[in-house]
Amino acid sequence: MKKYLLIISAFMYMVNISAQKLIYQNYYKADSLLKVVTKNYIVNDQLIYSGFTYSMGHYSFPEQQISYPIIYSLSSLNKKFILDKELIYNGKAYNSTMVFIGDSCSYNDFGEKEIKKVSLNGNEFSYFYLPINVVNIIKENRSSLHFINVDDEYYSLGFNNLLGNKFYITVDKNTQLISKITQLKYDDLYGDTYQEILYANYKNNIPYDITVNHNQIVKAAFHLDSVGVKKPSIKVDSISNDISKETISKGLFIIKLNDYNNKILVTEHEDFLAIYEAPINVAVGNEIISFLQKHFNNKPIKYCFLSHHHPDHAGAISSFVNVNAKVVTTKGNVNYFDKLSKSIHTLKGEGFHPSKYNANYIIIDSLSEKTFFKKSSTSVIVYESGATTDHTNEFLYFYFPKQKILFVGDLVIFPKEKIRDQKKRALSVYTLIKSKKLKVEKIYTGWPLKDQKEFGTITDLKNSLLKSYPDLK
Numbered sequence: 001m002k003k004y005l006l007i008i009s010a011f012m013y014m015v016n017i018s019a020q021k022l023i024y025q026n027y028y029k030a031d032s033l034l035k036v037v038t039k040n041y042i043v044n045d046q047l048i049y050s051g052f053t054y055s056m057g058h059y060s061f062p063e064q065q066i067s068y069p070i071i072y073s074l075s076s077l078n079k080k081f082i083l084d085k086e087l088i089y090n091g092k093a094y095n096s097t098m099v100f101i102g103d104s105c106s107y108n109d110f111g112e113k114e115i116k117k118v119s120l121n122g123n124e125f126s127y128f129y130l131p132i133n134v135v136n137i138i139k140e141n142r143s144s145l146h147f148i149n150v151d152d153e154y155y156s157l158g159f160n161n162l163l164g165n166k167f168y169i170t171v172d173k174n175t176q177l178i179s180k181i182t183q184l185k186y187d188d189l190y191g192d193t194y195q196e197i198l199y200a201n202y203k204n205n206i207p208y209d210i211t212v213n214h215n216q217i218v219k220a221a222f223h224l225d226s227v228g229v230k231k232p233s234i235k236v237d238s239i240s241n242d243i244s245k246e247t248i249s250k251g252l253f254i255i256k257l258n259d260y261n262n263k264i265l266v267t268e269h270e271d272f273l274a275i276y277e278a279p280i281n282v283a284v285g286n287e288i289i290s291f292l293q294k295h296f297n298n299k300p301i302k303y304c305f306l307s308h309h310h311p312d313h314a315g316a317i318s319s320f321v322n323v324n325a326k327v328v329t330t331k332g333n334v335n336y337f338d339k340l341s342k343s344i345h346t347l348k349g350e351g352f353h354p355s356k357y358n359a360n361y362i363i364i365d366s367l368s369e370k371t372f373f374k375k376s377s378t379s380v381i382v383y384e385s386g387a388t389t390d391h392t393n394e395f396l397y398f399y400f401p402k403q404k405i406l407f408v409g410d411l412v413i414f415p416k417e418k419i420r421d422q423k424k425r426a427l428s429v430y431t432l433i434k435s436k437k438l439k440v441e442k443i444y445t446g447w448p449l450k451d452q453k454e455f456g457t458i459t460d461l462k463n464s465l466l467k468s469y470p471d472l473k
């Protein structure tokens with residue numbers, strides 16, 4: 001009996017593994033196809049289409065349609081999409097506006113004066129009049145993206161929007177442009193039906209003809225009249241624009257990540273850079289890398305020193321592994337950092353697929369120290385003393401002897417306004433300075449940034465400890 005159970009559980013395990021593999025494989029296939037499509041679309045300020053909208057209902061014979069001339073103006077402004085319609089009825093013009101911002105939608109119907117908030121649910125199909133909006137919604141809901149099928153001319157992908165509504169797109173294999181989006185739709189009369197938007201006659205990757213069908217009956221058909229000013233595609237997921245660099249001393253810099261309440265140090269050497277801390281995540285890491293490339297003449301980042309494993313200090317490690325930086329850390333972090341460095345990030349933002357997975361480590365043993373860049377004016381001594389920090393089991397302090405600067409990650413804070421009484425974490429900094437007889441004029445921290453002094457002094461540190469440790473020497 002036991003044997004059978006074992007066989008069954010082994011089988012279930014394998015089914016589970018292969019199911020997981022399938023999910024990845026399917027998603028990555030869809031994602032790589034989407035990447036090609038994405039590149040083809042740019043944001044146009046305004047596109048004006050004219051054509052006809054068709055209504056059906058209480059007319060002379062079943063399924064009779066009456067057509068009305070209509071002008072559509074499709075405007076994209078930052079993350080806002082505005083759909084203006086002007087309908088001509090009995091020689092008179094009527095206007096309707098729909099405004100989409102994020103997951104909200106406002107609307108006034110023809111003849112109504114006020115624009116009111118409406119549910120996105122049921123209205124989101126109009127948002128897809130522009131194929132670039134389709135691409136953007138898929139990017140925002142990547143985890144729902146999947147590959148469906150392929151034939152000689154087209155392939156199709158499926159995705160859900162944030163409301164959980166399901167859509168399918170058909171992409172022309174030749175042009176790599178979306179030719180159709182489809183959604184299931186219930187109709188009171190016809191029952192289970194679908195609605196679709198057909199994009200045709202692309203020129204400069206703009207569809208010149210758009211047709212909206214409900215249940216295979218044309219609801220609207222319009223043709224492009226004019227294109228507004230073109231601009232390059234807005235990077236919707238753009239990360240912080242708010243990184244700044246300040247010089248501490250020759251060859252030693254502080255980089256402030258203002259949006260992330262975080263800071264790192266950088267030393268510049270003859271033909272490379274070293275950074276101290278890799279905060280937050282890969283998106284921020286890549287942003288830091290491009291910032292450094294720009295400000296330091298593309299010098300390679302050869303070393304990445306990490307005080308400890310917390311995300312606000314090491315969350316971006318794989319960005320730096322990917323550019324071949326050697327990682328200076330402690331041995332307890334290696335397995336975890338290996339795991340992070342192998343991770344693929346496509347489900348959010350612009351995505352990140354590292355080309356290099358294996359980090360080169362320089363391990364600082366427990367309670368040991370190591371000097372780097374001895375001949376440089378910005379040499380640094382790394383001390384391990386996690387046991388005393390009351391923060392993490394392993395912790396690296398970075399001491400710049402020539403500048404008399406000690407970098408301590410998040411072990412101590414120096415608020416601008418007043419002295420904050422601190423305990424064991426801050427005491428460990430004091431203990432290190434005393435036990436190693438370090439000459440320290442400035443103590444720099446990695447976190448936080450806001451409302452903090454540029455640096456603290458030994459006196460600041462001592463003052464923050466006196467309440468808890470009145471006998472401090």
Ligand SMILES: [Zn+2]
Pocket residue numbers: 308310313391410
């Ligand atoms: Zn921490």
